[in-house]
Amino acid sequence: MSLRSVRWAGALLGFAGVALTVLFHWQVFFWVPTEASMGIVQRIFYIHLPAAWVAFFAFGIVALCSAVYLWLGEEKLDHAARSAAEGGMIFTTIVLTSGPLWARLAWGTWWTWEPRLTLTLLLWFIYLGYFLVRSSTENRERSRKFAAVVGIVGALNIPLIHMSVLWFRSLHPQPVVARTDGPQLHPDMATTVFTALGAWTLVFLSLFLLRYGVARMEAEAERLEAAEASARPLGEQGVVTP
């Protein structure tokens, strides 16, 4: 895929994502019925759940691109993994901030060390480590490989997070959308959730593609700079010849 088409695909997905986002905000604030027991604060769910889905999707891309990068060694795959990891961090941060804002009113506490919350926080720290590993060594090739391993290991946490509410005693609500017997929601609420899922996914894909395009351009600029430097006479490079 050429850089130009990456940028245009990113922009087009962005326009579609923004349009869907406007619709989703209208649905959340003017259309969807208010939940009977929790009231208005339940509307945080429409941002919390899609953000979690996008974060898992992003880290899935990181793991996939990292695995193929370790296999083929293609630099582009590392750019894609890094770009997706940035998005994953952003959306996990949204999950980790919107959740406590809901929990304070629903549970009476901002945070509790229950399995799903703890594992999600762990996921955030693993991918923070992913970025730290990238800048930990001078050898760029090696740091990319180390980061790829962290990216794959981190994604192993995702199924654990999803299943944690079923496997362990958990305060976190049980799944209401990703169920084998279908979503257990009022039809209008389900429609809003799916619009939000589509909107966030498109916004993420758009920014991911644009970030990936920038990463490729940065690599190209670095290559040109290096080529320019090596073409310069030794004196101009700061090398003193006897």
Place this chain on the structure above:
Amino acid sequence: MKSSLPLLNPMRFLLSCLLAVIALSLAPGLLEAQAPAGARQMRHFWHVFAAFGIAWILVFGWAVSIARRLARVEEKLNR
């Protein structure tokens, strides 16, 4: 690498759209008019407002960081 139509720069347009969406996320304030008064209810509005506000600030921040990187690298490549 620069867009041939500067007015239709996709990144700039996308950022403007994102700003509009952030403005829309202030809508929880509008909900206040539909609900019964009370401190508890007010608190619920603020939590919804904070959740949507933080989400859009983070997404917009990421978009801005990409736009700044793009401007920097385009400048480097055009030199």
